[in-house]
Amino acid sequence: MKETIKNMAAYEAELPVAEVKATYGVSHVARLSANESPYGPSPKVGPAIRDVSDDVLGFYPDGQATALRQAVAKLEQVNPDSLVFGAGADELIELLTRVILTPNDNVIVPNPTFGEYAMHAQIEQATTKSIPVNQDTGHIDFDAMFDAVDEHTTMVWLANPNNPTGVFETRSDILSFLQKLPQSVVLVVDEAYYDFVDQIDATVIRDVKDYPNLVVLRTLSKAYGLANLRIGYGVMQEPLYQVMQAVRLPYNLNTYQITGAVAALSDQLYLQSVVAKVKSEREKFEQFLTKHQFKYYQSQTNFLWIKVGDAKRVGEALLSEGYQINDRLNAEWIRIALGTVSDNEGMQRILLRK
Numbered sequence: 001m002k003e004t005i006k007n008m009a010a011y012e013a014e015l016p017v018a019e020v021k022a023t024y025g026v027s028h029v030a031r032l033s034a035n036e037s038p039y040g041p042s043p044k045v046g047p048a049i050r051d052v053s054d055d056v057l058g059f060y061p062d063g064q065a066t067a068l069r070q071a072v073a074k075l076e077q078v079n080p081d082s083l084v085f086g087a088g089a090d091e092l093i094e095l096l097t098r099v100i101l102t103p104n105d106n107v108i109v110p111n112p113t114f115g116e117y118a119m120h121a122q123i124e125q126a127t128t129k130s131i132p133v134n135q136d137t138g139h140i141d142f143d144a145m146f147d148a149v150d151e152h153t154t155m156v157w158l159a160n161p162n163n164p165t166g167v168f169e170t171r172s173d174i175l176s177f178l179q180k181l182p183q184s185v186v187l188v189v190d191e192a193y194y195d196f197v198d199q200i201d202a203t204v205i206r207d208v209k210d211y212p213n214l215v216v217l218r219t220l221s222k223a224y225g226l227a228n229l230r231i232g233y234g235v236m237q238e239p240l241y242q243v244m245q246a247v248r249l250p251y252n253l254n255t256y257q258i259t260g261a262v263a264a265l266s267d268q269l270y271l272q273s274v275v276a277k278v279k280s281e282r283e284k285f286e287q288f289l290t291k292h293q294f295k296y297y298q299s300q301t302n303f304l305w306i307k308v309g310d311a312k313r314v315g316e317a318l319l320s321e322g323y324q325i326n327d328r329l330n331a332e333w334i335r336i337a338l339g340t341v342s343d344n345e346g347m348q349r350i351l352l353r354k
């Protein structure tokens with residue numbers, strides 16, 4: 001077995017709702033620990049999946065996910081032959097790491113950020129350099145990230161907006177950073193929460209065609225409300241595109257995933273309505289945090305990163321009343337996905353008791 005992963009712990013998944021209900025005797029559980037959508041997907045998705053003929057069951061799915069490829073290419077105005085699909089952005093994170101890293105390499109990530117980047121680097125026996133974000137604002141320290149690049153650096157990860165901070169970096173700041181990076185270093189911009197950003201010119205997805213060392217990731221798990229369907233994609237140029245297509249499993253998305261994802265993408269009005277609700281709740285929650293002098297970072301996502309003192313104690317207080325949030329990432333900070341109006345009000349009442 002690889003020495004680097006001998007003591008690796010398994011991913012701590014969310015407690016099932018039934019277990020929370022039974023343990024705490026609550027009738028309503030708000031699952032707000034994994035940045036999912038309380039609104040679910042477009043109502044077009046379920047019927048589209050149910051309409052798939054049983055005739056397809058005995059045959060492998062379309063290995064190129066052609067219908068989804070065309071839908072994404074049209075929506076995002078990118079080359080269809082720059083799209084690699086996966087079972088969630090998670091699979092793309094795993095694949096990119098597998099394709100790029102060798103044991104002597106290092107990757108650079110902000111701290112804090114999404115844990116999968118470092119986890120997969122560890123599996124590939126590479127090292128991770130974690131560069132603290134600005135403590136006051138949560139912004140990425142691009143200068144420090146650049147200073148950390150050495151001759152063994154092959155990847156830089158940037159979740160934008162970042163998880164768990166929720167903080168967004170502008171396209172111009174990202175491109176300035178990218179222009180300084182050696183071409184041998186791949187910058188992956190993970191735009192899982194892109195849909196929730198206020199700014200219009202927020203994505204670098206259409207810059208991929210100009211930079212062979214830029215990769216952009218997206219997912220339908222967040223704003224599209226489809227975490228269970230497992231749909232993610234990456235946009236990248238040659239030569240990476242060809243290699244990723246060769247290394248991924250041939251039928252990594254099935255027909256139900258492809259059909260459901262196409263239906264979700266076709267309903268942009270629904271997406272906009274979800275995003276509007278999230279933004280409105282985000283604004284109200286931030287006003288509450290400001291009024292009651294909590295430290296938090298300005299979020300451009302569907303979640304908030306809040307300093308509460310004793311994260312475990314506050315997490316337990318919330319859970320005991322049916323609010324499942326993430327208190328496992330930091331001893332003093334919790335991450336709360338924005339819920340419905342009443343869930344957000346309920347959580348605020350408990351936070352005030354801190």
Ligand SMILES: Cc1ncc(COP(=O)(O)O)c(C=O)c1O
Pocket residue numbers: 034035087088089090091114159162163190192218219220221227230231232
């Ligand atoms: C920054 C970031 N990237 C990727 C993912 C994984 O998303 P998916 O459900 O598409 O695998 C998440 C999920 O929380 C995330 O926060």
